Amino acid sequence: MDVLTVLNLGEFAHVFSKMGMFPVFDLAYYIVSILYLKYEPGSVEVSRRSPVASWLCAMLYCFGSYILADIMLGSSPIDYFQHNSHILLASAVWYLIFYCPLNLFYKCVAFLPVKLVLVALKEVVRTRKISAGVHHAHHAYHHGFFIMVIVGYVKGSGVALMSNFEQLLRGVWRPETNEILSMSFPTKASLYGAILFTMQEAHWLPVSKSILILAFTLFMATSKVVMTARHSHGSPFTLIESWVCHLLFGSPLGDSEEDHHHPPAATPPTSPLKTKEELSEGARKRKVKKAE
Amino acid sequence: MDVLTVLNLGEFAHVFSKMGMFPVFDLAYYIVSILYLKYEPGSVEVSRRSPVASWLCAMLYCFGSYILADIMLGSSPIDYFQHNSHILLASAVWYLIFYCPLNLFYKCVAFLPVKLVLVALKEVVRTRKISAGVHHAHHAYHHGFFIMVIVGYVKGSGVALMSNFEQLLRGVWRPETNEILSMSFPTKASLYGAILFTMQEAHWLPVSKSILILAFTLFMATSKVVMTARHSHGSPFTLIESWVCHLLFGSPLGDSEEDHHHPPAATPPTSPLKTKEELSEGARKRKVKKAE
Amino acid sequence: MDVLTVLNLGEFAHVFSKMGMFPVFDLAYYIVSILYLKYEPGSVEVSRRSPVASWLCAMLYCFGSYILADIMLGSSPIDYFQHNSHILLASAVWYLIFYCPLNLFYKCVAFLPVKLVLVALKEVVRTRKISAGVHHAHHAYHHGFFIMVIVGYVKGSGVALMSNFEQLLRGVWRPETNEILSMSFPTKASLYGAILFTMQEAHWLPVSKSILILAFTLFMATSKVVMTARHSHGSPFTLIESWVCHLLFGSPLGDSEEDHHHPPAATPPTSPLKTKEELSEGARKRKVKKAE
Incomplete structure (x- = not known):
């Protein structure tokens, strides 16, 4: 019976790791990402004054991980923008979150139970991105373990790693801090995840990739859901x-x-x-509400 | 007779769209670009203190569009610097504008009637760059409409899009604003132009490319000449x-x-x-004069 | 007898120019580079608060020249990170300089006679990098003399050219100055060296490359050793x-x-x-000592 369990788990993990992300999971990723953009102080004013800047920021939030990974591997940074359907979907989400009449869409997706589901779905995408990033780097540099970790890391962290420059696009400049100096939980977890997936790719971990994807997804989704539900910024x-x-x-x-x-x-x-920052954390929601 | 007119117009547009830009039009482009660099507050001081920084800024003003487009498409950002004659011509213009005895060259090209002609010629180059950028991106990404717009846009806007970093090279840092947050007329027109050329490339516009080039050039040249003559910053x-x-x-x-x-x-x-900024706009010319 | 001398010199220069840099010379390069990082005000605090940021800065100090040259030639900026042994060696140096118990390693390598030897070895690596950079660019762009100078220049200057962004990683932002606006001696010498090596590659200099490497290495090593010994920042x-x-x-x-x-x-x-800055130069050593 034990063997069967293992077999079933292995099969489930395999199916899970092959599941397509587009459109459901990607949609959740875009919604949560652009939601965080709207939480940023000043982003609503920017969306009124310069829709182009606001749209660009939204694209960085949604596709920052692809942009950074493409830069790291020497490809065109806007390579991912060839997927018109993804860009259009993200643009639609951006439009609905920032300009929907009565702010209806924002209220729906920021409603806690809905948000918790979306956050969990987003972590599924993040894990898959880390795994794909490490695999992609492994393909390009067979023994480049550092490159594999770096690419997996930027694929998982996305816009956070370029937050200084994303803020600059909105006219905000905070050089005193950055995501590397004071890492948030998702950035740290992406780093550890990238190390784990690199070890798996180098056959130093005695688990299959699909099992690792399943386990890491469960860990990330649980952590983020609990943290979102408790409005906590601590890390396990x-x-x-x-x-x-x-x-x-x-x-x-x-x-x-x-x-x-x-x-x-x-x-x-x-x-x-x-x-x-802590103050503005508190003031954030009020501002977002006031601005609407 | 009507058919003949169309034929002639089409032929004229075709010849116009195939006309070589080097050296006359490119020269005008370099002169006007470096003229704008000299208008920037502090640039004359930088040219005295650090000729290398001043030369680099001049190169960014002249070739920023190529640099940005090459970055966007994942090529070497200094790929265009292999054209030694273009670089040497732009360097000569930079030297004459900043260091010519008695400031003679600057006075000639900043003389309004001369400047208006040069400004018109510059817009011819800009339109051609947008068209070439869209075409180049189309070649690399056949259905990447967003990529085509982005590459055409950066080809048309050039240094303006990286003005924050160009200023940083001169020791100036103004994070509160950038060209995307508050677009100037040429940047906006480049965006609209890139969209038009992308639509033409995708066969959504019922005009030939040479006609579009002719029409857009006429629009840009007229607008910029009128705006330069009236010292206006409004946009049509x-x-x-x-x-x-x-x-x-x-x-x-x-x-x-x-x-x-x-x-x-x-x-x-x-x-x-x-x-x-508006104040410094007024103070600019005085400063430039005083510094010489 | 004169001919023999020339023959011997030529042969010596040839052997010298083919000598492997790894691990002895590279080790000296890493040690001196990370030593300079530790001199930077605030870097010891950063190493305590965020080891990842400190490690990244150390990597930029050691491999900044490769990163910049790869960016300039359109390759992956982290291409050099495939050389695991180099990265591990540099990481070990970083760990020993920042975290060695009793600060023993730092005290050893910062001891003036030791440091002078290391500084001389570092200049050997720098010259080789300039020469390799020019050669690499020549291979990619046969007549791109400007590209050859630029790539040789960034290979020689390394992290200095991106010091603004390296500082940003540590939470420091000094936009008023940069390495191009006020070039230090090694940056200037790298520029002149890159021009010389480009002229040699274009056959405009009547010397062989190995002789040029030998002469430039001697000049750089002597200058830097004298300047380090006299704590001088002037330039010849x-x-x-x-x-x-x-x-x-x-x-x-x-x-x-x-x-x-x-x-x-x-x-x-x-x-x-x-x-x-001059004040902080003085305050630097005290700070470094105090922080330990």
Whole structure:
């Protein structure tokens, strides 16, 4: 009976890992991504003043991972824009989220239960992107393990890694911080995922790729759904990370969590910003509402 | 007789669309572009302090459209620099405009009647670039309509789209605005032109490419000459744009024009800058003169 | 006897120009580069807060020249990361310099006699990179002399040319200056070297490439060793440059040297920065020591 379970699980994982992403999962990805764009302070004003800039930002949010991966592998950064149906679908989502009368579409998709489902679907796409990115890099550089990790990482993180330049497009410039200096949970998870998938591709992990995709998807979807439901920004890696960083890099223990509560005097240039960001986090939703 | 007129027009358009751009038209393009660089506040100081930075900026002004298009299509960004004669010609123009004794060359080409002719010739080159960019992208991505529009757009707009980074090279950083957030007339016209040429390439427009090139060139040259003669920054698209944006994107009516006269309270972060820019527009010529 | 000397010199130059750089010379390159990264104000804090950002900066310092040259020639910017052993060696150096217990490794390599040897070895690598860059560009663009100079230049200068963006990764943004606006000695020498190697490749210089490599290496190593030993930032080109710039570009005479002593009123935006930088130069070592 045990063998059967394994067989079924393996088969399920195989089917899951071959499932097409377009249009349902991609649609969820676009909706959640552009929702986050609308949460950004000032993005609604930009959408009124310059629809072209707003559309470009939305495209970066939806296709940033493809753009970055294409840059990393030396292809045309707008290579993915040849898929007209994907671009049109994302553009329609952008239009509905920003300009729908009565803000109806936004209210529907930002409704928590709906949003939780969309967030879970988005993580399915993210995992598949990481896996595809690592595989693509493996194809181009057979033993380029660093390249495989980097490409998988940018495929998973997407626009976050170029947030400074995406903000610049909207006239905002915050050089004091960036996604690498203070990684958010999805960026960190993408990095770890890219390392795992690279190890799998190099046959250093004794699991099949489809099982890894299934497991990583479950982990990501669960984490993000719980975090979204609890409006939390903590990460499940905090404890283990702080110990590893303490041992390897001499970072002070419990740093990432406590930082927010008692910012140490040692990092004056970034702490005021953090506070401002946290404030704006709170002010964000009000602004979005007010702007409509 | 009507048929004959059409035949002649078609033939004229065909000959016009095959006419070589080098060296006369390209020379006009380089002169006007580097003239605009010299108008930029601080550029004369940079030319004294660091000729290399000044030369690089001049090259970006002259060949920015090729650089951006090559980046977009994944080729070497300095691919165009293999045309030594073009680079040498542009470098000679840069040297004459910035370092000519008694500022003689600058005074000649900035003399309004001469400048108007050069501006008209420059628009001939711009239209050809848009058309070539769309055609090139069509060749690489047969159904990539978005790619065709993007490549045509960057070919037409050139350095304007990377003005933030061109300024950075001269030690100036103005993150509050960029060419996408507040498009100037040539950038907007390039976008519309790229859309038209893409539609022509996709056979959605019932005109031949040479006729379209002729018509668009005439429109651009006339508009720019009139605007240059009247020192105006308005655009012929304002009225239709404000209505379309009002209907499609809920932008307030008459926004782009009135903005300059009574800046609304809703956009405080950009309006002080605008004012500063307008001031510096006035102060520009004096500065350029003083610096020599 | 004279002929014999020439023969021997030619043979020695030939052997020298074919000598493998990995691992000894490359190791010296990595050590000196990451040493300079540690000198940068704030970099030790970054290494504690975000090891990933610190590692990325270290990689830019070590492989920035390959990244830039690959971008310039339209290849994958991370193409060089396929050489796992080079990346691992550089990573080990980074780890030892930033996290070695008691800061032992840093103290060893920053010890002046050791550092002088390493600096000399680094210049051997730099010259070889310029020569290889020019040769590579020559292979791709047979008559693209400008491209050859540009690629040789970025191969020699490396991270310096993208210092603004490397700093941004560490949360520092200094738009008022960049390496092109105020070139340091190695950047300038790389430019002149790239021009020389391009002239050699185009057969405009009556010397063999190996002789040129030997001569340029000797010049660079001597200059850098002397400058490092005397903690000087002056350059041997100052006198001739100020005369050439005066004649060609109308720059005020003796500008680059005197600038530092009596900053003229004409360039207010940059002079306060310079002063700040000079101050921080002094404060640097103390900071590095304090942070450990």
